[in-house]
Amino acid sequence: xxxEIDRRHFLKMSGTVLAAAPAVLAAGPAALAAGxxxxxxxxxxxxxVSTHRMLDLPKARGPRLVIxxxxxxxxxxxxHAKKAYPKFDVVLVEKRCMYSSCFASNLWYPGIVNLEFLxxxxxxxxxxxxxxxxxxxxxxxxxxxxxxxxxxxxxxxYDFLVVAPGIxxxxxxIGVHDIDAKVxxxxxxxxxxxxxxxxxxxxxxxxxxxxxxxxxxxxxGNYRCLPAPYERACLxxxxxxxxxxxxxxxxxxxxPEITIKAPGFHAAFDELYKGIxxxxxxxxxxxxxxxGRTVHTEFDSYKFDDxxxxxxxxxxxxxxxxxxxxxxxxxxxxxxNIDIRFYNLxxxxxxxxxGDSRPMPYSKSGNTSNSEGHYVAxxxxxxxxxxxxxWTSPQTLCYSMVDAFPKQAIWVDTYYxxxxxxxxxxxxxxxxxxxxxxxxxxTAYLEWARxxxxxxxxx
Amino acid sequence: MDRRAFVKVCAGTAIAAAxxxxxxxxxxxxxxxxxxxxVNADGSPLKxxxxxxxxxxVFAYPYRGVPCFLINLGARAAHPATLASPEDGDYxxxxxxxxxxxxxxxxxxxxxxxxxxxxxxxAIRYADSASPLAGAPGRIVCCTHGSVYDPAAGAARxxxxxxxxxxxxxxxxxxxxxxxxxxxxxxxxxxARFFDAYKSDLIDRFGPGGYHQPVGETTVAIPxxxxxxxxxxx
Numbered sequence: 001x002x003x004e005i006d007r008r009h010f011l012k013m014s015g016t017v018l019a020a021a022p023a024v025l026a027a028g029p030a031a032l033a034a035g036x037x038x039x040x041x042x043x044x045x046x047x048x049v050s051t052h053r054m055l056d057l058p059k060a061r062g063p064r065l066v067i068x069x070x071x072x073x074x075x076x077x078x079x080h081a082k083k084a085y086p087k088f089d090v091v092l093v094e095k096r097c098m099y100s101s102c103f104a105s106n107l108w109y110p111g112i113v114n115l116e117f118l119x120x121x122x123x124x125x126x127x128x129x130x131x132x133x134x135x136x137x138x139x140x141x142x143x144x145x146x147x148x149x150x151x152x153x154x155x156x157x158y159d160f161l162v163v164a165p166g167i168x169x170x171x172x173x174i175g176v177h178d179i180d181a182k183v184x185x186x187x188x189x190x191x192x193x194x195x196x197x198x199x200x201x202x203x204x205x206x207x208x209x210x211x212x213x214x215x216x217x218x219x220x221g222n223y224r225c226l227p228a229p230y231e232r233a234c235l236x237x238x239x240x241x242x243x244x245x246x247x248x249x250x251x252x253x254x255x256p257e258i259t260i261k262a263p264g265f266h267a268a269f270d271e272l273y274k275g276i277x278x279x280x281x282x283x284x285x286x287x288x289x290x291x292g293r294t295v296h297t298e299f300d301s302y303k304f305d306d307x308x309x310x311x312x313x314x315x316x317x318x319x320x321x322x323x324x325x326x327x328x329x330x331x332x333x334x335x336x337n338i339d340i341r342f343y344n345l346x347x348x349x350x351x352x353x354x355g356d357s358r359p360m361p362y363s364k365s366g367n368t369s370n371s372e373g374h375y376v377a378x379x380x381x382x383x384x385x386x387x388x389x390x391w392t393s394p395q396t397l398c399y400s401m402v403d404a405f406p407k408q409a410i411w412v413d414t415y416y417x418x419x420x421x422x423x424x425x426x427x428x429x430x431x432x433x434x435x436x437x438x439x440x441x442x443t444a445y446l447e448w449a450r451x452x453x454x455x456x457x458x459x
Numbered sequence: 460m461d462r463r464a465f466v467k468v469c470a471g472t473a474i475a476a477a478x479x480x481x482x483x484x485x486x487x488x489x490x491x492x493x494x495x496x497x498v499n500a501d502g503s504p505l506k507x508x509x510x511x512x513x514x515x516x517v518f519a520y521p522y523r524g525v526p527c528f529l530i531n532l533g534a535r536a537a538h539p540a541t542l543a544s545p546e547d548g549d550y551x552x553x554x555x556x557x558x559x560x561x562x563x564x565x566x567x568x569x570x571x572x573x574x575x576x577x578x579x580x581x582a583i584r585y586a587d588s589a590s591p592l593a594g595a596p597g598r599i600v601c602c603t604h605g606s607v608y609d610p611a612a613g614a615a616r617x618x619x620x621x622x623x624x625x626x627x628x629x630x631x632x633x634x635x636x637x638x639x640x641x642x643x644x645x646x647x648x649x650x651a652r653f654f655d656a657y658k659s660d661l662i663d664r665f666g667p668g669g670y671h672q673p674v675g676e677t678t679v680a681i682p683x684x685x686x687x688x689x690x691x692x693x
Contacts, residue, residue, distance in 0.1 A: 129655075367604065371620055395620055397604050411693070413592065413605045430618075432605075434591050434693065444602040444691040447582040451572030451603045458573075458656040 048150070049141030055154030057133065062087035063384050066149055066156050068139045068318070069164035070094030070123055072103065072366045073355030075456035076373025077162055077380070079130035085381035090132035092123075093151055097136045099123055100196035103366030104449040106228060108199065109206040110235045110242075110404035113446065119196070121457045129459040139165070142322040144348060160380055163324060163336070164355040165316035167194060167224050167364065170333070173312035174219065175287040175296070184290040191310040192232070193224045205306050206236055211247040212305030214240075215295055217285050219312040220254035221333060224356055224364040227412075229310055230258055230265045231400040237273040238404040249277050250302060252295060254284035260363075261400055264410035264435030268402035285309070313364070315357035324351070326359055335359035340425060341391040341418065342379050349383060352376065360425050362416060363396040370452055371395040391418055393429065399445035407442035410435050488550035489629050492521035494642040495678040497529065505680050506637040507557040515585035515599075517567060517576055517687075518680035520628060520641040524661045524670025525566060525650055526576050527628050527641070528599070529680055530585050530610045532561040535597060540613030542624045544570075546648040552613025552624070556632040562639065564628035565614040566646055569601040571621040573656050578664075581687035585610065592693045594618070599625060602693035641678065 065081055065088045067074045078092045100119035107113045127134035141150035148155050169191060171182045190198035205214075214236055218229040233249045240247045258265045258279075269277045280297075287296040288309055295302045295309070314334040319325050324345055326337035336353035337346050340360050345351040354376050356364040362372070372394040382389040393415040401409045412433045417426040434441065497505040497518055510516060515528035537555030544550070555561050567583060568575040574582045583601040586593050592607060593600045598617060599608040606619035614625035626646040632639055654661060654671060661670035683690055 374620075395604070432591055438692075440689065440691045441602075441693065443580050443689050444582050444693060447574055447580070447603045447691075451574055454656050455572045459652055 048143040048148075050143075050148070050150035051140075051152065051154050053154050055135065055137070055151060055156050057091065057135075057156065060089040060157075062089045063159040064089045064091065064157065065160045065162070065380060065384075066158040067092045067162040067164065068149065069162075069166065069355065070096065070099070070126075070134070071164060071166050071355060072101075072369040072452065072456065073164040073166075073373050073376075074162065075126055076370050077164070077354060077377050078132050079126065079456065080374050080377035081380045082131045084377045085384055086131075088381070088384065090130075091135055091156060092127060092132055093135045093137050093139055093149075093156070094123060095136070095138040096196075097123070098196075100199065101366070101449070101453070102193060102199075103225070103452065104445075105192070105196075105199045106232045106235055107401060107445075109203055109232065110239045112235075112401065112404055112407050117446075117449070118199075121453050126457040129457065139163075139318060139322075142324075142351075144351060147350060158350070160350055160352070160384065162352045162354055162376070162380070163319065163322065163357070164353070164369075165318040165357055167313045167315065167356045168317045169194070170312040170314045173221075174217075174285040174309070176311070181288070181290060185288055185309055188290055189288075189307045189309045192308050193228070193310060193313070202308055205308070206239055209236070209240070209245070209247065209306055211245045213248060213250055213303065215250045215252060215302060215304040215307040215309070217295065217308070217310050218251060218253040218255060218259070219310055220284060221312050222361055222364060223310065223313045225398075226260040226363055226365075227265070227398060227400040229308075230261075231402065232308065233277055233279075234265070234268050234273065234400075234402045235404050237276045240276055241273065242405045247305075248275070249273075250304070251277065251279045252283040252285060252297060252302065253279060253281050256282045260398075261410050261412055261433060261435055264400070264402065264433075264437060267435065268437060272403055285311075313356075319353065319357045324353055331359040333359075340423065342389075343376055344383075352380070360416075362394055362425070363398065365396060365398055366452055367398060367448075368394045368396045370455060393418070397448070399441060399448055401442060401445060402437050403442075406439050407445075408437040408439055409441035409445045410437050411441055411444075488548060489553065489627065489643045489645055490647060491643045492641075493673055493676075494631070494640050495520055495674045495676060497639045497641065497680045498677045500679055500681050502677070504636065504638045507562055507632055507639055508637055510557075510562060510639075511682065513587050515567070515683050516680040517683050518641070518678045519674050520564075520678055521644055521673055522650065522671045523665055523674055524654065524657075525646075526568065527564050527644075528567045528585055528610075528625075528683075529562065529564045529630075529639070530599075531557075532563065532597060532611050533587070534561075535611045536560045537563040537611045537613075540615055540624075542613050542615060542627075544623055544626060544645060544649060546652070547626070547645050550627065550645045552627040553629045555611075556630045556639070558634070562630060562632065563610050563614075564630050564641060565599075565608075565610065565624075566626040566628060566644065566649075568625070568649070568653055569603060569606055569621060570616075570623050570625060570649070571601065571604055571606045571619070573653055574601050574603040575653075576683060576687045576690075577660070578687060580689045580691075581683060582691045584683055584690050584692075586692075590693060592619075600693060602691035605693070
């Protein structure tokens with residue numbers, strides 16, 4: 001049992017993401033009431049993109065809170081903001097009309113759960129149970145001066161806006177610059193960390209794998225779900241072992257050490273998958289030849305039969321399009337320019353960015369977004385009532401399945417610290433880790449996911 | 460006196476004569492529910508002396524679908540605590556009962572995201588020894604997201620994401636027979652949310668409507684390790 005996770009990795013993330021964060025503090029509710037200067041929206045002076053008609057919605061019966069994005073962050077905030085301040089008239093805008101979770105999706109590949117486990121959760125039920133409105137639409141523009149958010153179905157006026165669009169891939173950072181190559185790579189060897197359709201493709205790959213080399217890459221930076229690529233490698237290896245295939249999983253890791261739960265993963269690699277998993281540290285991808293099925297790193301090239309190429313991540317491109325992005329001095333992953341404690345856009349207490357588009361060095365993971373969502377809901381309720389609220393840390397409790405036959409998992413549970421003098425998130429706090437894999441942990445993992453579904457979709 | 464009222468009074472008198480009916484709710488906010496004597500799986504009365512210290516016993520109360528823990532705190536005594544439920548309001552948790560005031564009961568549904576012991580599995584348990592998440596011995600731990608509760612302090616939250624304590628169940632103990640009964644609890648609004656969250660599962664297990672039926676005059680208490688096929692040990 002160890003109570004440390006890779007401190008170096010945390011410092012690396014904080015260093016790249018936050019070290020330059022200036023001590024910009026929220027102006028406080030008084031400033032909100034007085035009317036904070038709110039510049040017009042649109043990307044760097046670009047015109048406001050809109051359908052130029054209002055979305056047909058019932059008249060707001062209280063301050064309208066519009067939430068863009070129905071992932072873990074948006075769903076949690078929609079429900080809990082309404083609970084925290086029932087006067088809120090909440091509208092959740094989500095471009096998908098069918099939910100399927102990214103968290104726990106690795107468990108589908110070896111058949112530990114089925115697709116129903118991930119996807120049998122209705123946006124309609126969530127909205128009905130949570131007392132809010134679900135709109136199936138795509139956000140296309142924002143005009144902060146008139147507090148109007150545009151969707152492909154029409155415009156919506158807001159009193160408070162939460163933008164929670166998640167992540168986009170950054171293929172340029174793995175040396176894939178050509179648009180033909182980017183499209184081919186994304187369609188043929190998807191990362192599997194954004195869209196459910198990527199999960200379907202990877203599920204098909206795992207089931208159709210008859211042997212040879214399967215490459216799983218691990219990017220640098222603060223990518224979504226630190227342990228997930230290692231977990232996926234273990235689960236694919238588990239299938240190879242179970243099916244007695246002549247094959248192996250090659251992990252090309254941009255990082256010098258496994259980024260989280262390293263002892264638990266190393267134990268699984270050594271004890272369960274000797275000869276089946278090959279882990280290559282400090283092997284950042286510098287290019288991919290899709291047609292030639294070859295991944296290039298600085299020193300070597302690796303041929304593969306199939307692969308899941310996980311490129312670097314950045315905040316969703318919507319953050320850039322809506323002109324909510326921090327300058328490169330504050331985020332090298334194009335994340336949002338927000339107050340790191342209260343999530344409002346710097347200079348605008350009507351607009352908030354949450355979930356994996358945030359610049360804070362929190363784990364970009366389901367449990368983090370869920371616990372953060374509980375807190376942001378309280379921030380919004382406080383701001384709507386002109387009250388102050390104390391900062392509380394999100395929680396990252398994260399299980400990783402390292403074996404499928406039988407299912408065995410390890411876990412880490414951590415919170416984060418805040419340094420008021422530096423106005424910076426300082427690192428992991430109150431960390432507990434169980435690197436000893438067990439079936440009891442494996443079963444708890446499933447309940448962990450079910451709990452999150454309940455919290456987002458039930459009353 | 461009309462006949463209906465007479466029957467009611469007679470019934471009340473007869474009930475008051477039984478020990479398990481004789482103890483009024485100590486905390487005003489603990490709702491009276493029809494009392495239920497705790498029995499073993501074979502129907503024989505459960506004796507306080509037979510409650511183990513190593514794990515919780517699970518029993519249903521006040522409804523068939525609501526699981527509760529009966530816990531023997533061993534050398535620790537339970538003291539009343541002033542607590543609050545966001546849905547069901549303020550209350551004072553009952554003191555421990557039994558010859559050593561070390562028997563307590565609480566609703567075994569995590570107040571964070573409603574994990575509870577099912578026949579297949581339980582993520583929530585009483586751990587008499589320390590564990591990675593619990594830290595100290597004698598805690599109730601929910602492995603789902605790491606909530607930890609102290610059963611000696613009204614099952615108040617110690618750490619983790621739970622917003623409030625596990626809800627209390629009031630026990631009565633009869634010195635003469637060493638018997639135990641559940642006599643009241645807090646949580647009617649919480650139970651409604653729990654039933655809503657698990658309606659499909661509860662209908663499968665108890666039949667339509669069965670889960671919100673009162674347990675009746677007796678309720679079976681069995682060790683968690685027998686109640687649930689697998690129990691997490693975080």
